[in-house]
Amino acid sequence: xxxxxxxxxMVFTPEDRLGKQCLLLPxxxxxxxxxxSGQLHYSxxxxxxxxxxxxxxxxxxxxxxxxLVPRLFRxxxxxxxxxxEVNLQNGILFVNSRIDREELCGRSAECSIHLEVIVDRPLQxxxxxxxxxxxxxxxxxxxxxxxxxxxxxxxxxxxxxxxxGASDADVGSNSILTYKLSSSEYFGLDVKIxxxxxxxxxxxxxxxxxxxxxxxxNLFLTATDGGKPELTGSVHLLVTVLDVNDNAPTFEQxxxxxxxxxxxxxxxxxxxxxxSDRDEGANGAISYSFNSLVAAIVIDHFSIDRNTGEIVIxxxxxxxxxxxxxxxxxxxxxxxxxxxxxxxxxVRILDKNDNVPEITLTSLSLPVREDAQFGxxxxxxxxxxxxxxxxxxxxxxxxxxxxxxxxxTFKNYYSLVLDGTLDRESVSAYELVVTARDGGSxxxxxxxxxxxxxxDVNDNAPxxxxxxxxxxxxxxxxxxCHIFTVSARDADAQENALVSYSLVERRVGExxxxxxxxxxxxxxxxxxxxxxxxxxxxxxQFQPRQPNPDWRYSASLRAGMHSSVHLEEAGILRAxxxxxxxxxxxxxxxxxxxxxxxxxxxxxxxxxxxxWTFKYGPGNPxxxxxxxxxxxxxxxxxxxxISIRQEPTNNxxxxxxxxxxxxxxxxxxxxxxxxxxxxQEKKEKGNSTTDNSDQ
Numbered sequence: 001x002x003x004x005x006x007x008x009x010m011v012f013t014p015e016d017r018l019g020k021q022c023l024l025l026p027x028x029x030x031x032x033x034x035x036x037s038g039q040l041h042y043s044x045x046x047x048x049x050x051x052x053x054x055x056x057x058x059x060x061x062x063x064x065x066x067x068l069v070p071r072l073f074r075x076x077x078x079x080x081x082x083x084x085e086v087n088l089q090n091g092i093l094f095v096n097s098r099i100d101r102e103e104l105c106g107r108s109a110e111c112s113i114h115l116e117v118i119v120d121r122p123l124q125x126x127x128x129x130x131x132x133x134x135x136x137x138x139x140x141x142x143x144x145x146x147x148x149x150x151x152x153x154x155x156x157x158x159x160x161x162x163x164x165g166a167s168d169a170d171v172g173s174n175s176i177l178t179y180k181l182s183s184s185e186y187f188g189l190d191v192k193i194x195x196x197x198x199x200x201x202x203x204x205x206x207x208x209x210x211x212x213x214x215x216x217x218n219l220f221l222t223a224t225d226g227g228k229p230e231l232t233g234s235v236h237l238l239v240t241v242l243d244v245n246d247n248a249p250t251f252e253q254x255x256x257x258x259x260x261x262x263x264x265x266x267x268x269x270x271x272x273x274x275x276s277d278r279d280e281g282a283n284g285a286i287s288y289s290f291n292s293l294v295a296a297i298v299i300d301h302f303s304i305d306r307n308t309g310e311i312v313i314x315x316x317x318x319x320x321x322x323x324x325x326x327x328x329x330x331x332x333x334x335x336x337x338x339x340x341x342x343x344x345x346x347v348r349i350l351d352k353n354d355n356v357p358e359i360t361l362t363s364l365s366l367p368v369r370e371d372a373q374f375g376x377x378x379x380x381x382x383x384x385x386x387x388x389x390x391x392x393x394x395x396x397x398x399x400x401x402x403x404x405x406x407x408x409t410f411k412n413y414y415s416l417v418l419d420g421t422l423d424r425e426s427v428s429a430y431e432l433v434v435t436a437r438d439g440g441s442x443x444x445x446x447x448x449x450x451x452x453x454x455x456d457v458n459d460n461a462p463x464x465x466x467x468x469x470x471x472x473x474x475x476x477x478x479x480x481c482h483i484f485t486v487s488a489r490d491a492d493a494q495e496n497a498l499v500s501y502s503l504v505e506r507r508v509g510e511x512x513x514x515x516x517x518x519x520x521x522x523x524x525x526x527x528x529x530x531x532x533x534x535x536x537x538x539x540x541q542f543q544p545r546q547p548n549p550d551w552r553y554s555a556s557l558r559a560g561m562h563s564s565v566h567l568e569e570a571g572i573l574r575a576x577x578x579x580x581x582x583x584x585x586x587x588x589x590x591x592x593x594x595x596x597x598x599x600x601x602x603x604x605x606x607x608x609x610x611x612w613t614f615k616y617g618p619g620n621p622x623x624x625x626x627x628x629x630x631x632x633x634x635x636x637x638x639x640x641x642i643s644i645r646q647e648p649t650n651n652x653x654x655x656x657x658x659x660x661x662x663x664x665x666x667x668x669x670x671x672x673x674x675x676x677x678x679x680q681e682k683k684e685k686g687n688s689t690t691d692n693s694d695q
Contacts, residue, residue: 043131046101058091136227140166142235154246166223245335273309275331283335291328353440367453
């Protein structure tokens with residue numbers, strides 16, 4: 001690893017460089033990083049100065065320096081956002097404020113700061129672990145400045161009297177303590193390793209005591225840690241020599257271990273101790289109590305019966321707060337002076353599944369466009385459970401049957417991503433529920449709601465309510481008069497749903513359609529641009545729409561007038577073996593005029609009968625093609641409008657329908673008149689329909 005001068009200048013001030021150059025190389029080597037499973041690792045010593053180099057995070061993540069600011073490069077860390085910072089100019093991660101490993105992680109063997117590095121456009125998330133290395137910055141500390149030890153003068157040599165050892169807030173070798181006792185001809189130091197790998201120390205009597213010769217002894221106990229440089233702490237030992245009672249109570253074993261579940265009820269028995277004293281009478285009567293050096297937290301959560309030695313719970317036990325209690329118990333006889341025996345009770349708290357998982361939502365990218373691609377990241381989700389082992393193992397699930405899914409990115413971190421097609425017109429918003437469930441038995445779970453709004457994309461064309469309208473206009477209308485209003489709707493939203501109207505230009509005779517009518521682009525109102533002449537232009541067809549794929553015929557009939565039959569072709573004739581084969585349309589109901597009546601004379605009546613029958617289909621003689629249709633129909637006395645439509649090819653049924661026209665009074669008169677004039681109507685009908693009338 002090349003050591004550049006700029007890194008050296010960043011880590012140390014000018015006055016520090018001369019004396020610390022030799023320390024720079026191992027420091028930088030310890031700050032080495034690696035990429036594994038999408039995660040970046042660095043290390044930094046605690047108590048490093050502000051500005052201390054940690055790593056070239058932008059380079060290591062493959063990000064260009066020029067894109068850090070445009071892509072909104074940022075870091076997130078739960079409760080530790082101010083400890084580390086990134087220089088956006090050079091992409092270097094550095095120490096921003098004081099890092100105290102003991103404050104950050106306590107006595108945990110491993111300590112690291114987890115960072116989430118987030119960039120946008122596109123959204124990317126990186127995970128970075130910065131290990132905080134311990135330095136020997138905490139000296140050993142004893143719980144009190146002076147420990148008092150009471151020893152009877154009758155005690156035999158090699159008797160051991162327990163002492164409270166020191167504690168060191170550092171970890172590893174920095175917390176390994178060695179003890180040394182000041183020089184004394186009566187006492188030595190007894191050091192043993194107990195079951196929790198801690199050293200248990202005590203005074204060992206080397207020579208019998210004589211209270212009359214020396215009623216008290218002043219000693220000093222020094223603790224030294226294993227750091228470099230090493231740190232020390234000391235405590236004053238005041239040994240008071242007592243007279244008389246020569247047998248102290250003793251326990252069956254010096255140390256007991258008990259396991260009990262957290263949240264055990266008050267009054268639950270932890271253990272019943274039993275000590276014995278070889279003396280008789282009052283000198284052998286034993287009273288149990290907690291040692292005077294027992295921590296206050298023990299007294300808050302446990303009590304001991306002075307007569308029976310039974311230890312019971314008196315406060316709520318929480319594994320997540322404290323999972324081990326070390327209780328020192330004295331068994332004191334009632335002699336004069338009393339003597340005491342000692343033991344230690346280790347109470348290990350077992351975890352129960354009593355913590356509900358916690359869900360945290362961050363970096364919501366909302367709303368989501370309805371044309372967003374699969375895999376688009378919607379939100380970042382993290383979960384946490386204070387329980388341990390299987391009780392703290394959390395799995396996340398999402399509301400079923402939605403176009404989204406959860407993707408695990410790192411440990412308890414998830415990304416909510418798009419996993420299906422969105423259509424705002426079908427579903428404009430989703431209410432998602434994220435469920436976090438731990439592995440306890442029974443398991444505990446929590447939910448969090450995520451509202452995902454779908455943003456509109458212009459993916460729908462405008463549509464009319466109906467494909468065709470028939471409008472009646474009196475001739476000689478004033479120029480610019482409003483004759484009709486068309487209306488279309490667009491399923492999109494906001495500006496994507498705004499509709500404008502225009503005519504489909506075509507020729508009407510020798511003139512363009514736009515010379516006759518116009519449509520307002522915003523309102524859809526259709527205006528006649530000039531007076532219309534019925535004799536010149538009886539039927540005017542125009543489109544603000546797409547043509548339908550079929551054949552259409554329309555005939556406008558008026559009494560004493562010629563009516564034109566117009567053919568609008570928007571489909572294709574089917575070709576059979578013998579050439580084009582077209583099944584002619586059948587008649588539909590005529591469009592009634594205002595105040596019109598309805599008649600239903602026998603089918604097949606002639607002229608002036610006010611009804612017509614058209615028969616088409618395979619059962620009738622084959623009709624000529626559309627191009628051979630007569631130009632005009634003249635049907636005197638009929639104000640009817642005939643609309644003709646095509647029938648399916650396989651329809652074998654002859655169809656006829658009625659034509660609505662005139663007023664009801666006139667219709668009744670024409671009914672009576674119909675029978676008497678049947679012959680005349682047939683004659684007139686034959687003259688007016690020429691040789692193309694159907695039977």
